[in-house]
Amino acid sequence: MDHLNGGPISEDAFQWLEFNPKRCNRCGDCIDMCPMDVLYFGSHGFPYMRYRDDCWYYDICVFVCPRQAVTMTDLPYLIR
Numbered sequence: 227m228d229h230l231n232g233g234p235i236s237e238d239a240f241q242w243l244e245f246n247p248k249r250c251n252r253c254g255d256c257i258d259m260c261p262m263d264v265l266y267f268g269s270h271g272f273p274y275m276r277y278r279d280d281c282w283y284y285d286i287c288v289f290v291c292p293r294q295a296v297t298m299t300d301l302p303y304l305i306r
């Protein structure tokens with residue numbers, strides 16, 4: 227997918243998803259199911275929001291995770 231809002235962000239940049247490494251089994255379902263293709267495996271082996279600014283907050287990653295490892299935390303002010 228072409229990403230319209232810029233390139234990838236660093237793995238330690240602010241993101242509003244948390245991936246619990248104690249729960250995540252690295253199945254990749256959240257990465258595969260994201261309609262905006264913003265999630266990728268990071269160098270630490272767990273998903274992160276590589277194209278954070280293209281996220282449309284669908285929450286699909288939260289709901290598809292079979293391990294309840296994904297939490298949406300601080301939402302951008304526009305959708306609060």
Ligand code: SF4
Pocket residue numbers: 245249250251252253254255256257273290291292293294295296
């Ligand atoms: S769907 Fe859940 S368990 Fe699978 S890679 Fe994503 S966070 Fe990890």
